[in-house]
Amino acid sequence: MKTKYIDLIDQTYYFPQEEFTLEDHNLYFHNIDLMQLVKEYGAPFKFTYLPKISHNINRAKYWFQNAIKKHDYPGNYHYCYCTKSSHFEHVLTEALKNDIHIETSSAFDIDIVKNLIKKGSISKKQYVICNGFKRDQYIQNIAELINSKHKNCIPVIDNYEELKLLDEVINEPYQVGIRIASEEEPKFEFYTSRLGIGYKNIVPFYNREIKNNDKVSLKMLHFFINTGIRDTAYYWNELLKCLKVYTELKKVCPTLDSLNIGGGFPIKNSLAFEYDYEYMIDEIIYQIKVTCEEAGVDMPHIFTEFGSFTVGESGGAVYEVLYQKQQNDREKWNMINSSFITTLPDSWAISKRFLMLAINRWNDEYERVLLGGLTCDSDDYYNSEQNMNAIYLPKFSKSKPLYIGFFNTGAYQETIGGFGGLQHCLIPSPKHILIDRDEEGNLKTRLFSEQQSATDFLKILGYDE
Structure with a gap:
């Protein structure tokens, strides 16, 4: 027995x-x-x-590069680390050894970025993607970064007022992204994410606030759903809705060249854990390519913002x-x-x-x-x-x-x-x-x-x- x-x-x-x-x-x-x-x-x-942090970063970069090569995809892939998962210096130092970029979510995140720039861990060539609901201090810190010639600092617009607030304190031309307010799963207590701007409102917002503003250009469309990247009908449906917005926006916005699909890779929570990362990445790249080809628009560079996947298993x-x-x-x-x-x-x-x-x-x-x-x-x-x-x-x-x-x-x-x-x-x-x-x-x-x-x-x- x-x-x-x-x-x-x-x-x-x-x-x-x-x-x-x-x-x-x-x-x-x-x-x-x-x-x-x-x-x-x-x-x-x-x-x-x-070492597990670097290992997971390089696994994801390898899978994306394989999918890009397989599908003859013309865009580049950029791995961003979502700092809110763990802000510790030893985590950021390890992650940044691997030619990655940073995603922030609050004002003090920018102070960490400035510290890392001062130490030489982050260069002005690296992207700093600024997510989250932005008010005074966060807006000011973003402006200081952009005004110091960090051209690849990209604030992602979360609500209509943010663009005006940024315009008031940034002294030179800058780039922004727009976050899509995705629809949540039916079991959620609410229908639409509180983060971002609704699907139907994004193109009108661009035409009204950005198109004729010589100071700002739209570079990125940001997409993320709360349940993460999973092989479900819900995820694929939301991704296709996002891609429809991208293709419509690209037709009126020539500066738009990047799609940020956020984070959401699961990590191992059991010895019985199974998840086909390679298949999911391959299918995402394929769906983006097919949708753009059908719409007759250029394919975007791909950004991800992996947090738990980067540091969780360490x-x-x-x-x-x-x-x-x-x-x-x-x-x-x-x-x-x-x-x-x-x-x-x-x-x-x-x-x-x-x-x-x-x-x-x-x-x-x-x-x-x-x-x-x-x-x-x-x-x-x-x-x-x-x-x-x-x-x-x-x-x-x-x-x-x-x-x-x-x-x-x-x-x-x-x-x-x-x-x-x-x-x-x-x-x-x-x-x-x-x-x-x-x-x-x-x-x-x-x-x-x-x-x-x-x-x-x-x-x-x-x-x-």
């Missing part, structure tokens, strides 16, 4: 996988001995494996199971030495599921459990995997510590959780480790931030002496 944790994983999934292997009954992630990190740094901790969190509470005949609660609300807020706020595995004791028998955090909040729990309605882990033992890992958590968790600030029930943010490799492939680790202390919290709360 197969009752060990390794048996459960082996008969449920294809294992080992590209990033996960097993040695001496312990889990390795990209050939990183996670138990060695536990011994060196202690748990809980979060980590960022920097991150992880490791916890120790402190104690097991048997609450009734069927429910066993494994209590971790941290909080899900603090460290993985997406799991609490929007019921997002991450890839979760035991770090050690794979040769022990398993049991069904629930995972609970340290806060006194009933919502601080994790109860199922993406493709199963339960969690199974090696049996709890007071004499044999159990460590568990949540993987592909690198996007949004720190910013949503408020990195370095107050945390729910004053449960501290854990230490954060950066993992890299040198030119010979040898592993390098360093502590990016210590676990929060009581002193940190007291200072924020105004109790400092």
